[in-house]
Amino acid sequence: MSGRVLEAGLHLLDRQLIDSNGRLAGKVDDLELEVPSGGGPPVLTAILAGPGALSRRIGGRLGAWLEAVANRLRGGDDRRPARVSFGVVKGIGSAVDLSVPRVDLETDRLEAWTRDHLIGHLPGAGHAPE
Amino acid sequence: MRRLFSVALGILTAIGGFVDIGDIVANSETGARFGMSLAWVVVVGVIGICLFAEMAGRVATVSGRAVFDLVRERLGARMALVNLVASFFITFLTLAAEIGGVALAIELATSVNYLLWVPIVAFLVWLVVWRVKFDVMENAFGLLGLALVVAAVALWRLGPDWGGLLHGATHPVVPQGEGHPTWWFFGIALLGAAMTPYEVFFFSSGAVEEGWSRGDLITNRLNVYIGFPLGGLLSLALMAGATLFLEPRGIEPGHLSQVALPTLLVLGKLGLAVLLVGFFAATFGAALETGLSCGYSIAQYFGFQWGKFVRPADAPRFHLVVLLSILAGAGLVLTTVDPITVTEYSIVLSAAALPLTYFPILVVANDPDYMGDKVNSRFTNALGSIYLLLLLVVAVATIPLMILTKAGS
Amino acid sequence: MRRSWVVAVMLLVGGCTGPVRSSPVYESKAGQTAEVVASAVQTALLAVDAAEDGKAYGRYLTQVLVEAEEDAGAAQGTFDGIQPPDDRADELRARLDELLGDATDTLADLRIAARRGRFAELPELARPLPEVAAKLDEFAEAHG
Numbered sequence: 001m002s003g004r005v006l007e008a009g010l011h012l013l014d015r016q017l018i019d020s021n022g023r024l025a026g027k028v029d030d031l032e033l034e035v036p037s038g039g040g041p042p043v044l045t046a047i048l049a050g051p052g053a054l055s056r057r058i059g060g061r062l063g064a065w066l067e068a069v070a071n072r073l074r075g076g077d078d079r080r081p082a083r084v085s086f087g088v089v090k091g092i093g094s095a096v097d098l099s100v101p102r103v104d105l106e107t108d109r110l111e112a113w114t115r116d117h118l119i120g121h122l123p124g125a126g127h128a129p130e
Numbered sequence: 131m132r133r134l135f136s137v138a139l140g141i142l143t144a145i146g147g148f149v150d151i152g153d154i155v156a157n158s159e160t161g162a163r164f165g166m167s168l169a170w171v172v173v174v175g176v177i178g179i180c181l182f183a184e185m186a187g188r189v190a191t192v193s194g195r196a197v198f199d200l201v202r203e204r205l206g207a208r209m210a211l212v213n214l215v216a217s218f219f220i221t222f223l224t225l226a227a228e229i230g231g232v233a234l235a236i237e238l239a240t241s242v243n244y245l246l247w248v249p250i251v252a253f254l255v256w257l258v259v260w261r262v263k264f265d266v267m268e269n270a271f272g273l274l275g276l277a278l279v280v281a282a283v284a285l286w287r288l289g290p291d292w293g294g295l296l297h298g299a300t301h302p303v304v305p306q307g308e309g310h311p312t313w314w315f316f317g318i319a320l321l322g323a324a325m326t327p328y329e330v331f332f333f334s335s336g337a338v339e340e341g342w343s344r345g346d347l348i349t350n351r352l353n354v355y356i357g358f359p360l361g362g363l364l365s366l367a368l369m370a371g372a373t374l375f376l377e378p379r380g381i382e383p384g385h386l387s388q389v390a391l392p393t394l395l396v397l398g399k400l401g402l403a404v405l406l407v408g409f410f411a412a413t414f415g416a417a418l419e420t421g422l423s424c425g426y427s428i429a430q431y432f433g434f435q436w437g438k439f440v441r442p443a444d445a446p447r448f449h450l451v452v453l454l455s456i457l458a459g460a461g462l463v464l465t466t467v468d469p470i471t472v473t474e475y476s477i478v479l480s481a482a483a484l485p486l487t488y489f490p491i492l493v494v495a496n497d498p499d500y501m502g503d504k505v506n507s508r509f510t511n512a513l514g515s516i517y518l519l520l521l522l523v524v525a526v527a528t529i530p531l532m533i534l535t536k537a538g539s
Numbered sequence: 540m541r542r543s544w545v546v547a548v549m550l551l552v553g554g555c556t557g558p559v560r561s562s563p564v565y566e567s568k569a570g571q572t573a574e575v576v577a578s579a580v581q582t583a584l585l586a587v588d589a590a591e592d593g594k595a596y597g598r599y600l601t602q603v604l605v606e607a608e609e610d611a612g613a614a615q616g617t618f619d620g621i622q623p624p625d626d627r628a629d630e631l632r633a634r635l636d637e638l639l640g641d642a643t644d645t646l647a648d649l650r651i652a653a654r655r656g657r658f659a660e661l662p663e664l665a666r667p668l669p670e671v672a673a674k675l676d677e678f679a680e681a682h683g
Binding site: 159179236238239240241313375379380381382383385387388392394395397399402470474538 | 541574577578581584585586588589592593594595596598599600601603606610672676678
């Protein structure tokens with residue numbers, strides 16, 4: 001990833017993530033920054049996606065409500081927001097293009113769950129509409 | 131030749147798909163109460179929806195992304211969430227109203243109680259969303275919806291006093307014995323019915339579904355500028371029918387059967403049958419559109435895969451949202467609340483939320499990052515801004531007027 | 540938006556069917572009820588007209604007549620549930636109830652005949668309706 005200086009607020013947040021197959025993989029809900037051990041400005045290490053990340057950014061009542069819904073849906077004890085390492089970011093244009101298919105991403109958890117437990121069971125789920 | 135055919139198809143589909151249960155109820159009730167004095171609101175509404183639908187279609191065509199998709203990027207997550215909640219709630223209410231409308235239309239044809247049809251209708255709506263290709267779905271119900279033209283045919287056959295009708299339409303005067311606030315309230319409801327938010331989401335997402343690109347910009351404009359106004363004429367035909375047959379007798383249409391009376395009295399059994407097909411197609415088509423729009427709005431905000439152009443297994447959460455919305459909508463109708471009442475609420479609340487849902491479209495359509503050289507012209511922006519101001523005034527006035535007039539008493 | 544819906548909403552807002560505080564309010568509710576029932580009566584008349592001209596399906600006709608009767612009955616039921624505030628209101632109620640009774644009786648006759656498929660009888664059964672409608676209009680005019 002070239003060292004492009006971006007205004008993170010304007011150019012990265014809320015952008016659509018698109019995987020290597022052109023499928024939609026969520027939005028840039030929040031960003032993970034790491035301060036390098038040797039000092040210097042914080043470095044963008046990952047994109048955070050999913051209702052958990054979003055609710056924190058929205059804050060306030062609305063965010064808290066969103067967080068509650070998200071936790072409900074996620075179940076389990078895994079309360080971390082889904083993380084997309086910056087290493088898989090291929091390019092940033094009007095959307096953020098990723099170099100991997102979305103099944104490889106943490107953000108696909110809920111989508112996969114829905115597919116496996118609900119929608120996938122309905123007849124015709126695997127076929128394109130006619 | 132092929133091109134001509136597809137353009138014609140697009141226009142016809144736009145005409146047939148324009149009217150939904152909200153328009154049917156609003157135009158009929160208004161005509162019965164106030165004659166043609168509020169016809170100008172339909173004109174204002176049609177111009178408004180043409181303006182913003184063209185914008186939304188252009189955004190999708192040029193950027194390849196649906197308007198709602200981009201709202202979050204442009205306006206930020208918080209503002210877009212507020213927009214989403216309002217839009218989703220209203221679209222859901224409209225979905226319930228449409229499902230109820232389909233059931234009522236079938237009841238009228240079969241005399242079997244509408245409640246029994248609700249589960250079947252819900253299932254069919256879901257099935258079509260699940261299995262039928264997007265353009266096939268749109269074309270089928272759009273063309274079938276053209277059956278509503280029979281209402282206009284009935285008018286023409288009747289040979290009414292056109293001068294009188296025109297006079298009523300061009301002289302917006304509150305009829306004797308009616309209050310001004312009530313008149314304005316009905317006007318607001320009429321505007322809400324003509325400009326219901328889902329129409330724009332759907333139009334924009336539909337452009338992506340059908341894979342429109344720059345070459346389709348002109349088709350987009352033709353569909354909108356020719357199709358929608360003609361669809362608006364169908365609405366006015368319903369209003370005129372009510373003006374001529376219901377108003378003189380003090381009949382207030384609270385049932386679809388009463389809405390059908392004018393057509394029946396002029397064209398008899400055949401006219402009625404065609405009209406019922408039209409009612410069915412219009413409401414079923416709108417149920418499909420609102421169901422999908424429920425899914426579009428949520429998926430496009432959170433960024434997960436949406437659309438009928440992928441296999442359902444590739445857009446599971448989108449399809450789940452659509453399925454749950456349809457179930458919940460059917461559930462609402464099954465509480466035996468009058469579907470006409472649900473419709474009335476949906477159009478009034480739509481009016482109250484119009485600025486919230488339309489403002490983002492104007493913003494996105496002006497963004498050169500997405501639109502390149504196809505940003506709004508100065509004229510479009512001027513007209514769009516005037517409309518937003520108007521919609522703001524309407525939105526602010528809606529609830530107070532509703533309370534003041536006791537919802538149109 | 541429709542008056543029938545509004546009458547129901549007003550009652551919910553006004554504390555179900557308890558006593559109405561002032562006579563003018565009661566009077567206007569009476570007037571509105573008359574309007575709603577007049578609308579139902581006129582609908583039935585139009586439907587019978589269509590039947591006479593052979594213009595309508597039996598099913599549709601029956602539906603229209605059933606709905607007209609339901610609307611009138613519901614309006615009457617709602618109005619009767621309101622506690623009249625004073626004697627003058629009692630008198631008003633009595634007069635209106637008589638009119639409403641005439642309307643609902645005739646509408647019921649029409650509904651019964653239609654359900655039995657006896658469409659030919661409808662015009663005859665509907666004879667009293669124009670007068671009832673006129674009286675209801677008069678009432679609504681005077682008290683609405």
